[in-house]
Amino acid sequence: MSDERDVMSRQTSKPGQDALSSYVQVVGAVAWKDALTNSRNPEALLVMIVFSLLSLLIYAFAFGLEGEVAPGIGAGMLWMTFAFAGILGFYRIMASERESGCLDGLLLAPVDRSAIFFGKWIGGFLHLLLIAVVLVPALAAFFGLPLLLWKSALVVVLFAAGYAALGTLLAAMTLKTGAREILLPLLLLPPAFPILLAATQATRALLMGAEWHALAIWVRVLVACDAIFLTLAWMVYDRLLLE
Amino acid sequence: MIEICDLEKRFSRRPILSSLSLTAAPGEVVLIVGRNGSGKTTLLRVMAGLTGFQAGSLTIAGCILPSDAITLRRHIGFLSHQIQLYGDLTVAENMQFFNRLHGRRLSAAQLDSLLDRVGLLMWRDEHVRHFSRGMLQRLDLARVHMAQPDVLLLDEPGTGLDDDGLAILSGILNEASGQGRVVLMTSHQDGQVKAVTRRLLLEKGSLHALSTHRAGKMSGDVG
Amino acid sequence: MDISRESRKDRNNTDGLILLAAAAGLSFLIALLVVLFYAPREQVMGDVQRIFYFHVAAGWVGGLAYGIAAVCGARYLWKPHESFDDAGHAAVEIGFVFTLINVLTGSIWARPIWNTWWTWDPRLVTATVMAVMYAGYLLLRRSISNVESQRRIAAGYALLSFLSVPMTFLSIRLFRTIHPVVFGTVMQGDAMTGLSNRMLVSLAVSLLSFSFLFVVFLLYRIRLSQLSRQVEDAQWERFEAEKA
Secondary structure, rough: OOOOOOOOOOOOHHHHHHHHHHHHHHHHHHHHHHHHHHHHOHHHHHHHHHHHHHHHHHHHHHOOOOOOOOOOHHHHHHHHHHHHHHHHHOOOOOHHHHHHOOHHHHHOOOOOOHHHHHHHHHHHHHHHHHHHHHHHHHHHHHOOOOOHHHHHHHHHHHHHHHHHHHHHHHHHOOOOOOOOOHHHHHHHHHHHHHHHHHHHHHHHHOOOOOOHHHHHHHHHHHHHHHHHHHHHHHHHHHHHHOO | OEEEEEEEEEEEEEEEEEEEEEEEOOOEEEEEEOOOOOOOHHHHHHHHHOOOOEEEEEEEEEEEEEOOHHHOOOOOEEOOOOOOOOOOOOOHHHHHHHHHHEEEEOOOOHHHHHHHHHOOHHOOEEEEEEEEEEHHHHHHHHHHOOOOOOOOEEEEOOOOOOOHHHHHHHHHHHHOOOOOOEEEEOOOOOOOOOOOEEEEEEEEEEEEEEOHHHHHHHHOOOO | OOOHHHHHHHHHHHHHHHHHHHHHHHHHHHHEEEEEEEEEEEEEEEEHHHHHHHHHHHHHHOOOOHHHHHHHHHHHHHOOOOOHHHHHHHHHHHHHHHHHHHEEEEEEHHHHOOOOOOOOHHHHHHHHHHHHHHHHHHHHHHHOOOHHHHHHHHHHHHHHHHHHHHHHOOOHHHHHHOOOOOOOOOOOHHHHHOOOOHHHHHHHHHHHHHHHHHHHHHHHHHHHHHHHHHHHHHHHHHHHHHHH
């Protein structure tokens, strides 16, 4: 058997560049792997989408809505549904690792483990966007709400970024608990309060036809929260996964 | 290549490893035997940097733990008790993933020859979920062997392997040894693998040399 | 472990703690007297307003405790040492109680004044969210059996949840400035701006007393953790000795 060492290509660049490109490569690899796994198990995503549509119908009946819907209620429905449907997705973030006992494989990647966080975060983020892609048009259609604007998309994207950061972080924290299903929502929603409030108010302003300035305040809140959560996750994730 | 001195490892306050010392030079294939619960897995995990330790010094492939933990991961291959493969991915995708994780590229031809080596070539595009334990073990071995790391840490690598599988394992160990790499493997019974150059017993938290006579008494000598 | 030496050392510590506890108790009595008799009767709200002094003090302790828990959490994650975890855990347990007191007194205060059990005051809502996060922390700890993991993950959650508190408060306040509510809005705002000197003194006394109480409770709780660890260690040693 010939010595395969020389044949396998390794990256041969400067140490700093090397570390960064390894890091980015791990992020990409984790995101790719999760995307593949999820695409082969689309049931979870479908359940989340169906669940969110169902929630809309239930809200409509519960609030006795027909015809015009007040902006506050419309915004509330969107974000409550989104928040709860999103939680279902966070259960699945570490699912393939938990099933196969595969965490060691990831933990042995030769990079800072926050790379695993970012890889998983991308997956969580995309999951939320996929729900939004169905939910927002549905809401617009069912209740005649002018939601199909780029401003809506901006709010959704910013919320999803922060919410996915929290969800991914908490998925790691609840990995070792016995009562994951009950604890995750309880632990996730209070810290998510500011982004939920900001997203709801931004959407409400949007639905009332307010000018950009009214929205911009809440957009700034979202950006600030996202930055804080992502920075915290980056600094702390490595420690959370130790044994 | 491996230098461990007076290692102490406790879980809560239960001591698992105490005053454990070990040196291993390039080319050695060290087998560590011990009863279930003796701490073999813990020892390997400490060496891989997956879990911390309370006292002692640990230098592997020139990397000092715990400060050089990240660099160390470039030099080791770790075969865990649990199969580190993703059921929803095919064999090829699994291998590709782990390569990307470690910043390596594997051409299709190289992958094919690797899989052929472990007898799994015809399963290349099958989802791993349907594999038997023995097949999974072979694939995991291939995963660890892929990068030809300086140090191989194998936790009960013979699990689930039939005679052919064990022959493949021996071949890999011989190759590693011949290339000047170090292999540290554990087992709860001796005698399965022929390539071993040194045998140690893990008992009461530290390592003791094991004579071949005693090794023979522990289980039927198959090798 | 030399039991007699340990218990002698511990008795010295206990003596110190008992003195401290007595002093804290005394300070609380003083605060009570000050609030009930020295503080002036508020013009609009009457004697009910006196609860404000303890409401604010409890809120202050709740926030302080959370800050301590977060700092201990961060320190623990950086370099694990069990004393930081002890302190953080103790801070959360105690802070939880004080935050509940804050919320309840806020509710009790609101009822006779504004005829409602709840006002959407930013501070009250934030305190409630904090109380839920405190509870979450404690439940999270109980659900993880491995001790080291429990400490690390609890530290992480303390840090995460603490960071969200100012953002929660600011976003609610922003919401309230955009959408002011007719009653119960500036409950504390009103109370804080028009404070006479005697009110300020009463508030200061109250704050000091509650802080003192908090510190005493914290020290006792940390000591409890340490003692319980010593007991477990002793049990282990005996177990190991019997085995050999």
